[in-house]
Amino acid sequence: MDQDRSELRSLGFLGVYGETSKIVLKWRKIFAQIVLALVLPLCAIYLAHSLVSQLLASKIFDHETTRNDTRYDDPRYGDLSRRLKREWVAFWLVRLGYFILAFVFSLLSTSAVASAVATIYAAAEQVTFKEVMRVVPRTWKRLAVTFIWSFVIFFVYNVVVVGLLIVWVVVVRRSSVGAALGIAVAVVLLILCVIGFVYITMIWQLASVISVLEDVYGRKAMVKSKRLIKGKMGVSVGCFLGVLLCSVLVLALFEGLVVLDLVDGIGIKIGVGLICLLLLLMVVLFDLVVQTVIYFVCKSYHHENIDKSSLSDHLEVYLGDYVPLKANSIQLDQLHV
Numbered sequence: 001m002d003q004d005r006s007e008l009r010s011l012g013f014l015g016v017y018g019e020t021s022k023i024v025l026k027w028r029k030i031f032a033q034i035v036l037a038l039v040l041p042l043c044a045i046y047l048a049h050s051l052v053s054q055l056l057a058s059k060i061f062d063h064e065t066t067r068n069d070t071r072y073d074d075p076r077y078g079d080l081s082r083r084l085k086r087e088w089v090a091f092w093l094v095r096l097g098y099f100i101l102a103f104v105f106s107l108l109s110t111s112a113v114a115s116a117v118a119t120i121y122a123a124a125e126q127v128t129f130k131e132v133m134r135v136v137p138r139t140w141k142r143l144a145v146t147f148i149w150s151f152v153i154f155f156v157y158n159v160v161v162v163g164l165l166i167v168w169v170v171v172v173r174r175s176s177v178g179a180a181l182g183i184a185v186a187v188v189l190l191i192l193c194v195i196g197f198v199y200i201t202m203i204w205q206l207a208s209v210i211s212v213l214e215d216v217y218g219r220k221a222m223v224k225s226k227r228l229i230k231g232k233m234g235v236s237v238g239c240f241l242g243v244l245l246c247s248v249l250v251l252a253l254f255e256g257l258v259v260l261d262l263v264d265g266i267g268i269k270i271g272v273g274l275i276c277l278l279l280l281l282m283v284v285l286f287d288l289v290v291q292t293v294i295y296f297v298c299k300s301y302h303h304e305n306i307d308k309s310s311l312s313d314h315l316e317v318y319l320g321d322y323v324p325l326k327a328n329s330i331q332l333d334q335l336h337v
Helices: 005-009 011-028 027-069 077-124 127-174 180-213 218-227 233-259 266-301 308-315
Strands: none
Touching: 005 027, 011 027, 011 127, 011 233, 011 266, 027 077, 027 127, 027 233, 077 127, 077 180, 077 233, 077 266, 127 218, 180 218, 180 233, 180 266, 233 266
8 A cells, every 4th residue: 555645635536436346356255255145135135125115115015005906895905904904014024124124234235345444455365254243233222323313313314304395385375485496496405305314324434434443433434534535525426316216227127127027027127136136236346345445545535544464453363563654655556537
């Protein structure tokens, strides 16, 4: 890692993508193991949930429609009501199971990938899957606390946004505000809502990496993330939007061709589903590595020393001969903006 601080300060999101690709390709064996152990279940759970939820929702809609067209004193009405009750219970149980499993595997995947990338920076010749997985049990609880704080912030933010939109709709209806102005203000509010959502997401993602690599978590990790990301917000947003676009394309392909039955033949659906699963695996892994690389870039941008010894002690990785790793000597293998 020969890159000097001035080059890191001017690093753009393409440079971060390039470094991420180099890390994944060079250490493809350990990342393949992480993908098989943690990321694969996470992506499979997500796609399966999307398919099962759509099937249940379709049945519920059909039975609701049939019941609405059935007389109340018809015996079929009671049968449909009982069936709908069971289907709604199944629907919410699926949602609950998905949330729990996705939450657990998301925390474990984030912890494993962040630990792997940090271990590569700290002890590049001695990274093993066993060492990385030994770090995971000690970090997922901190990650969970950080996630809870992020969830609370997102919840409060959404309540405020919805409240503002409701207030504005009431104002428009009860005053002489024109329809054009009302729509324009509503659009502006929605745009600001999206900007705020992206900003909070950036803070949360960096805070998750901080929770793994430092003894800071929860609210303190969010505060530190907010401070670190200053000056590199554009890079973070660019990386986030790039990954988001890829995710949306993959999920749209799965929803359209598999969930919504736009293609015929079970064989074709299975093939498309497997392709989507493979693409989603690549996108999720790439995103997790990007988040960790951005952490090191932000640390360098703010001239914070990244001590190789303390990082390895935190991860409990053996380094052999210790050489301090300073922010102005972080190697990023000739990245270009």
